[in-house]
Amino acid sequence: MTGSDQGVVSSIHIPEDRILNRPNRTVVHPDMAREGLLLLLDKPSGWTSFDVVNKVRWVLRKRFGLRKFKVGHAGTLDPMATGLLLICTGPFTKKLQDLQGMDKVYSGTVTLGGITASYDADSPVEQVQPLDGIDMTAIHKAMEPLIGDILQVPPVYSALKVDGQRAYAMARKGQSVELAARPVRIDSFHV
Template structure:
């Protein structure tokens, strides 16, 4: 049975699941470290376990599930849950990271694009698919994250992964951008989907916005704004 998210008053020593709305520009580990520091001050201890169930890229916002104390043992159970996202794909260009974290490197035509055309191609990226993760990712090859090799200009052959895309809906096409909603399995790279969709439609594309709205039964509507959560945890018991 999945754990319920925790609300005040917090009993962190017994374990807790805290839902956070991750701010843009923060890494998932930034959020973990910030909460860990606050809990340590709250409990008056030097060490305390805090972990997250599923990384969000720094550019992305949205639901980040954090387990604390004894409940860090539940992280593996939470990591396997399906996830839902909303976001925006810019069309007509690509970046090495497949998102706005790096500069555009190539330009592509967009005059032939339409919402109907993009939706036709999106069908091929639903169901069970093989996906190649981006070079700018935390996947380790020979013990080193791919993004470190990418920053050095290295190119490594990345093996495709099997993932499941349950729904891929497109809307609000503007000619050079399109919004989307996606429900998918663990391990799906939305950046790769954006890149692959645009290429299939004869153009280029990369993410300019990404927001995780759900992880399994957990919803962003129930998540804490990080600063509000920190204020709800007194520095001393």
Template sequence: MHTEEEFKEGQVLLFDKPLNWTSFQLVNKARWLIRKTYNIKKIKVGHAGTLDPLATGLLIICTGKFTKRIEEFMGQEKEYTGTFVLGSTTPSYDLETSVDATFSTSHITEDLIHKTTEKFTGSIQQKPPVFSALKKEGKRLYEFARAGEEVEIPTREVHISSFKITRIALPEVDFEVRCSKGTYIRSLANDFGKALDSGAHLSALRRTQIGDYKVDDAITLEEFESALSSHIKHN
């Protein structure tokens, strides 16, 4: 484990974010553990790219002077795996909200599913979910959504370099996606359902890679805490 000086100079920490944690909570916990371990009052700690609470996987956390590199990491291509549920939609496009509409899936074949992925590769226009942390008029979009207020969300261009279906067990479809910064996989789920003349929502999501950094090389919060403890014992 790193020394106090190394943390202050700057480190890139790869975490495997647990389910139901916000990215902010994980950053706060990591910062608290570093401060407590080395008895320091202040240290910069930040993350490079938010993961929703219902998503797991790679979260890059930077410390000290490396927090200046956060934008650099956020701009790199990301890889996700997960599951869409076909035939039903939710207002948040994932499991944060309950199913609000159901659709037929009887016309959906494996061939149609694979062919439909082609519509979503390359540069596409995407509308972010209304249940997201993006800001409009100084308020986060999910604040409008939870208040039941209508809000106009402009589409934006994102790039999907690869979109593969890895398992079909209707109504579930597993996928692997490589995409640019700013891509919402929840929106991809919703749009994919529409393109199938049905509906879909996201039921599981895991970020497996950011640039050259892989979740296979990440540590859990428990492992980080344990490594800090053993470092103190041996020094």
């Protein structure tokens, strides 16, 4: 988390000593887990957000003999995505909604000219388009209409739920998935 993020977390009333960004290198006591922790974890590709929650729950139960306590996550990352996953324990799970509302930063690598069904490297390239005339000026011009408050249709390979099922699970089964446009705010792009 950046310094500005730390301030946002402080406004949500999570003490700094309860924010663990290196859980495997931090001494955690059973009372800390029961009273509430915010774990900043780098979700690996191939794991669902729920897999990470289950692993944290299993480790805390095994290590401390804890039986009944809450563990939850703020926001769902797609299974193939990597990145920061916020995990809360105990009463801090009540703060998950506030954490989800925080600004986010996404980074990635884009390959121009190829189109995949999942809009990422998880599925094979189906179409290849020529790159004639594409330069940094054209790229910046294409990004301009995406800055600000816009309506965005999520890809069908997203973690959003449709009729109780994850859209990506339905798409992988070949089922038709229709997602409505959602309001999003993009403050900036950097290439």
